[in-house]
Amino acid sequence: MTLLSTRGLSKSFAGLQAVHEVDFDLPKGEVRALIGPNGAGKTTFVGLLCGRIAPSSGQVFFDGRDISHLPAHKRIGLGMAYTFQITSVFGRLSLFENVALAARRRVQGTAAVRAEVMGALAKVGLAGAAERAAGDLSYGHQRLLEIAMGLAQAPRLLILDEPTQGLSDAEITGFKALIRELSATTTILLIEHNMSVVMEVADQVTVLNFGEILAEGTPEEMHANAQVQAAYLGTG
Known part of the structure; x- marks a missing residue:
């Protein structure tokens, strides 16, 4: 179909x-x-x-x-979720908060949002950097963060x-x-x-x-x- x-x-x-x-x-x-x-x-x-x-x-x-x-x-x-050639992460926010912005479109409640965020970050290999500022990441890792933001929207x-x-x-x-x-x-x-x-x-x-x-x-x-x-x- x-x-x-x-x-x-x-x-x-x-x-x-x-x-x-x-x-x-x-x-x-x-x-x-x-x-x-x-x-x-x-x-x-x-x-x-x-x-x-x-x-x-x-x-x-x-x-x-x-x-x-x-x-x-x-x-x-x-x-529909998408990432573009030019990264669109919020550099001053942590990785966690970047993904949470996407997750909150779909789920409510602190525990539920946290579970979605950490699950998405884990899938792209960035769970250990959840509290880092997104702007401190390499370009490639910012791309992975964008993918996590997409995944959080299921x-x-x-x-x-x-x-x-x-x-x-x-x-x-x-x-x-x-x-x-x-x-x-x-x-x-x-x-x-x-x-x-x-x-x-x-x-x-x-x-x-x-x-x-x-x-x-x-x-x-x-x-x-x-x-x-x-x-x-x-x-x-």
């Missing part, structure tokens, strides 16, 4: 077509990787899905409902934009394990440049190029696709 879909979704900026008539379907329970060269329209597309960018034309559907004109906070309320759909950027090899290994764990209960859309991450965790891959879907299929199919190699993988 499809959880998220778009039909004819387009966005132009001052005459430049960033996303052009994209038809996209993400089934419930799938881990989908969205890949493509720089400037392919990936971040714009995600902004359209999340409600941070208004479409020029086309529709976005979530669990069968047309959400094309819902603002971002309304989409969060329906069960989303039906988790959208991650370049989540492994700035992570060490060991942290990337941990991230892969986290995605495999989350995939049992959460649909995931992953925008990712690290092809080892894509190959290991994605069920299906969508390739964007010049704002349009170039190809879709399994990671192995996309790795072997001559068009994808030419456009993105730098060969062929």
